[in-house]
Amino acid sequence: xxxxxxxxxxxxxxxxxxxxxxxxxxxxxxxxxxxxxxxxxxxxxxxxxxxxxxxxxxxxxxxxxxxxxxxxxxxxxxxxxxxxxxxxxxxxxxxxxxxxxxxxxxxxxxxxxxxxxxxxxxxxxxxxxxxxxxxxxxxxxxxxxxxxxxxxxxxxxxxxxxxxxxxxxxxxxxxxxxxxxxxxxxxxxxxxxxxxxxxxxxxxxxxxxxxxxxxxxxxxxxxxxxxxxxxxxxxxxxxxxxxxxxxxxxxxxxxxxxxxxxxxxxxxxxxxxxxxxxxxxxxxxx
Amino acid sequence: xxxxxxxxxxxxxxxxxxxxxxxxxxxxxxxxxxxxxxxxxxxxxxxxxxxxxxxxxxxxxxxxxxxxxxxxxxxxxxxxxxxxxxxxxxxxxxxxxxxxxxxxxxxxxxxxxxxxxxxxxxxxxxxxxxxxxxxxxxxxxxxxxxxxxxxxxxxxxxxxxxxxxxxxxxxxxxxxxxxxxxxxxxxxxxxxxxxxxxxxxxxxxxxxxxxxxxxxxxxxxxxxxxxxxxxxxxxxxxxxxxxxxxxxxxxxxxxxxxxxxxxxxxxxxxxxxxxxxxxxxxxxxxxxxxxxxxxxxxxxxxxxxxxxxxxxxxxxxxxxxxxxxxxxxxxxxxxxxxxxxxxxxxxxxxxxxxxxxxxxxxxxxxxxxxx
Numbered sequence: 001x002x003x004x005x006x007x008x009x010x011x012x013x014x015x016x017x018x019x020x021x022x023x024x025x026x027x028x029x030x031x032x033x034x035x036x037x038x039x040x041x042x043x044x045x046x047x048x049x050x051x052x053x054x055x056x057x058x059x060x061x062x063x064x065x066x067x068x069x070x071x072x073x074x075x076x077x078x079x080x081x082x083x084x085x086x087x088x089x090x091x092x093x094x095x096x097x098x099x100x101x102x103x104x105x106x107x108x109x110x111x112x113x114x115x116x117x118x119x120x121x122x123x124x125x126x127x128x129x130x131x132x133x134x135x136x137x138x139x140x141x142x143x144x145x146x147x148x149x150x151x152x153x154x155x156x157x158x159x160x161x162x163x164x165x166x167x168x169x170x171x172x173x174x175x176x177x178x179x180x181x182x183x184x185x186x187x188x189x190x191x192x193x194x195x196x197x198x199x200x201x202x203x204x205x206x207x208x209x210x211x212x213x214x215x216x217x218x219x220x221x222x223x224x225x226x227x228x229x230x231x232x233x234x235x236x237x238x239x240x241x242x243x244x245x246x247x248x249x250x251x252x253x254x255x256x257x258x259x260x261x262x263x264x265x266x267x268x269x270x271x272x273x274x275x276x277x278x279x280x281x282x283x284x285x286x
Numbered sequence: 287x288x289x290x291x292x293x294x295x296x297x298x299x300x301x302x303x304x305x306x307x308x309x310x311x312x313x314x315x316x317x318x319x320x321x322x323x324x325x326x327x328x329x330x331x332x333x334x335x336x337x338x339x340x341x342x343x344x345x346x347x348x349x350x351x352x353x354x355x356x357x358x359x360x361x362x363x364x365x366x367x368x369x370x371x372x373x374x375x376x377x378x379x380x381x382x383x384x385x386x387x388x389x390x391x392x393x394x395x396x397x398x399x400x401x402x403x404x405x406x407x408x409x410x411x412x413x414x415x416x417x418x419x420x421x422x423x424x425x426x427x428x429x430x431x432x433x434x435x436x437x438x439x440x441x442x443x444x445x446x447x448x449x450x451x452x453x454x455x456x457x458x459x460x461x462x463x464x465x466x467x468x469x470x471x472x473x474x475x476x477x478x479x480x481x482x483x484x485x486x487x488x489x490x491x492x493x494x495x496x497x498x499x500x501x502x503x504x505x506x507x508x509x510x511x512x513x514x515x516x517x518x519x520x521x522x523x524x525x526x527x528x529x530x531x532x533x534x535x536x537x538x539x540x541x542x543x544x545x546x547x548x549x550x551x552x553x554x555x556x557x558x559x560x561x562x563x564x565x566x567x568x569x570x571x572x573x574x575x576x577x578x579x580x581x582x583x584x585x586x587x588x589x590x591x592x593x594x595x596x597x598x599x600x601x602x603x604x605x606x607x608x609x610x611x612x613x614x615x616x617x618x619x620x621x622x623x624x625x626x627x628x629x630x631x632x633x634x635x636x637x638x639x640x641x642x643x644x645x646x647x648x649x650x651x652x653x654x655x656x657x
Contacts, residue, residue: 027396027397027426027472027473027474027475028473029396029426029427029473030426030427030428030431030432031422031423031426031427031428031429031431032426035423035426035427035428035429036423036424036426038423039419039420039423039424039429040423040424042420043409043412043416043420046411046412046416047409047411047412050411050412050452051411115406115409115410116402116403116406116407117403117406117407117408117409119372119400119402119403120399120400120407120421120424121424122371122372123370123371123372123395123398123399123400124392124395124424124425124426125392125393125395125396125425125426126392126424126426127391127392131424275374278371278372278373278374279373279374280329281327281329281338281364281367281373283372283373284372284402284403
C-alpha cells in the first residue's frame, strides 16, 4: 500500500492525529463579540491610516469646503452671515458625520468585494449580520473622530463657541446618523448585486444637505425622513444648549424610531441583496 | 439522483456503480467531515439556463485530503461555493461535520474556512501578523490566546521573517502563503483551498505541499484542494474528484487512478525501417507519436505484455533492429485529460468506463493518456 493509500485508509477509519487532536473536534472558541468588535475597529483604523493621502485629503477637504463657505458667505452677506454661523457649523458637522457613515459603510462593502475579502466575512461563526454591524460601529467611531477634528478647526477658524455637552450631543448625533448608515447599507447591498452604482450613490450625498436643512416646523411630516429630526435636535442641543432630558418624549421617540427604522430597513435591504447575490453567485465578484 | 453520496466501491455519481477499491467513503452524514448529496445549481432560466452543478454527491472523511479537478467551467468553484453557502444551490444537502451548512451556517462556519481568491484573500495594507490576528478574531478567537500557534504557522510557512511586513510589499508567492496562513489562523478543521500553489516557485510549491500534508496528518485538517497543477494534487491528495460539465465523472484514489492507466505504454526506437515495413506495422498495431529520420524510427504504443511481444516479433520478422525500448508511465495530468475528454465525448446517460475498462482500451491515436 502506498503512502497515499495508507493516508486515505487512515482518514476513513477516523484515526486521530499525531498530537492527539481528534478529527472533527469542536474548534476552541476563545473570543467573543467584544474581540470581534475590537478587531473590526482596529482593522478599520489601520486601513484608514495605511492610506495616509486619502485620510489627509478627506480631512483637508472637509475643512477646505467649510472655509470656502465661511469666507465666501462672510464676503457676500457680511454680518447677516455671521449671525447664522453657529447653525451652519452644526449643520456642516452633521453633514460630515452623515456622509462619513453613509459612504463609509458603502465603500467598505465595495472595497471588501474588490479585495476578495467579503466572502470571508460571510463565513464566520458570528454570522454576516453581526460582522456588518461591527463594521458599522467601527465606521461611526472613526467618523466621529474625523468630524470632531473638522468641528474643532471650524470653531477655531470662526471663533465661535458651541455647547458641546457630550451626554446630549453623542447620543443625538449617533441616532441621527443611524439613518445615514441604513441608507449606506442599502447602497452597499446594491453595489454587491449590481457592482457599479456610484452615480446614484453620489447623488444621495447631496440629498443629505436638503434633509439636514429641512424646515421641520413648516413641514412636520419631514421629521420621519432620515436625518431631519436629529438635525433639528442637534441644532437645539449645540446652539441653544438643550440637554437630552429636556427634549419632550415625543421628540425623542421620533428620533429613536426613525433611527431604528432606517437602520433596520438598511439591514433588511442588505440581507435581501446579499441573499440575491448568493442566489446569482456574485457575492464575491467585483 | 443518487440517494446520498456513493458507497464505497462506487466512483461515479452519474452512472451505475463501478467496482473500484476506494472512492467516496461510505460515511453517514454525521460521520463525514464533508457530506454533499445531490447538489445542483442552475444559473439563469429558459434557454439561457446554465447548469453549473448537476447532482453532485461525494463525501470526505475527517483528515482526508481531496483534490477537486476539472477543466475551466467544469463547476468546481460553484460546487465549492455552494458547499460553503456562498452560492445558494437549487437542490442538495451539504453538511460539515454533521452540521447542515445552509440551515445552520454559523455553526458550520465554526469548522470551515476557505481560500477562494488566491493572494487576494486578505488585506494587503495590513502586515502578515495583523492579518492573522484579524481573521482569527472574526472567527471567534482571541488573537493573544492563539499568538503562539500563529508564530508556529508563520514558521512552517517561512513567513516568520516577514511577519511585520505589509502584505503588499511581499512577492506573489508570499502573498499566496499569507492567504493560506490567514485561513489557518482560525481554529478550523476543514479548509477549501482554491489553487493554493498558484504563483509559487518550485521550491515554495514543494514546501507548501509538505506543509499541507503536515496539517492533514498532524492537525487532522480536512482539505479540499482545487488546482490545475497535477503534481500538487498527486503529491498531496489522498483522493481525486474530477468534474466535467457540472458533474462528478471520477471519484477515486490517486493510486487507483494511476494504476488503472498502467497498461503501460512503450517508446520504441528501431533501425532499418523502410516505408513498406512501417506501413505494415501501423496496420497491425496502433502506433502513435511516430517520428522517422531516414531508416530510424521512434514511436509509442500502448500495449499489454502479449501485444508487446507480438509487436517485437513482427519487427524482428521484418528485419528491424530494435535499438531501445522505454516504458512510459502515466501521470495524473494525462489521466485527467483522458477522463475529461472521454466524459465530454460520451452521449448523455452513457456509462463512464471504470479505470479497469480504460486500461483495456486500445491506445489513442496520439498516444495520450499513456505517458
